[in-house]
Amino acid sequence: MAVQPIRLFGDPVLRTPAEPVRDFDKELRKLVADLTETMLDAPGSGLAAPQIGVGLRVFTYNVDDVVGHLINPRLDLSEEEQFGPEGCLSIPGFSFDCRRALRVVAKGYNMHGDPVTLEGSELLARCIQHETDHLDGVLFVDRLDREARKAALRAIRETEWGNAGPPEVRVSPHATLGRAL
Numbered sequence: 001m002a003v004q005p006i007r008l009f010g011d012p013v014l015r016t017p018a019e020p021v022r023d024f025d026k027e028l029r030k031l032v033a034d035l036t037e038t039m040l041d042a043p044g045s046g047l048a049a050p051q052i053g054v055g056l057r058v059f060t061y062n063v064d065d066v067v068g069h070l071i072n073p074r075l076d077l078s079e080e081e082q083f084g085p086e087g088c089l090s091i092p093g094f095s096f097d098c099r100r101a102l103r104v105v106a107k108g109y110n111m112h113g114d115p116v117t118l119e120g121s122e123l124l125a126r127c128i129q130h131e132t133d134h135l136d137g138v139l140f141v142d143r144l145d146r147e148a149r150k151a152a153l154r155a156i157r158e159t160e161w162g163n164a165g166p167p168e169v170r171v172s173p174h175a176t177l178g179r180a181l
């Protein structure tokens with residue numbers, strides 16, 4: 001297990017939809033361990049595989065002292081919404097109010113390939129939606145209202161890392177059969 005560098009806003013891996021996991025093997029369990037360790041080290045309430053450069057549909061969460069992971073998630077969202085502060089380890093130091101469904105039922109798999117249902121409201125629901133967005137190449141700033149999004153992107157561009165040139169190509173620490181980015 002090892003803490004991995006977290007990719008920052010502007011890195012193309014964060015804009016690339018991730019592939020479904022097909023092999024529930026040792027490599028996948030190492031990925032879940034690395035994601036968990038990196039998330040807890042940050043610390044953050046969630047981390048998706050693309051954020052450490054792996055294009056697979058896996059995320060971990062850490063909400064109300066419950067740590068877990070979900071693979072190949074499919075979400076069912078409540079119509080009732082919540083509006084509140086949200087942040088992202090790939091956009092460090094920023095928090096913006098973001099609209100989300102209040103409740104979510106997420107179906108997927110654990111790292112052993114067993115079917116799992118994860119139900120959450122409020123912060124856990126926000127986390128599940130945020131991390132699943134990462135698997136589709138979507139960042140939470142994309143979901144802000146138009147004016148708020150413009151202000152957020154302006155603030156991000158003013159940071160040192162938000163205005164970097166093309167990122168250097170890095171080699172993923174995981175053998176992901178050509179799915180690493």
Ligand SMILES: [Zn+2]
Binds near residue numbers: 087088089090134
């Ligand atoms: Zn994020």
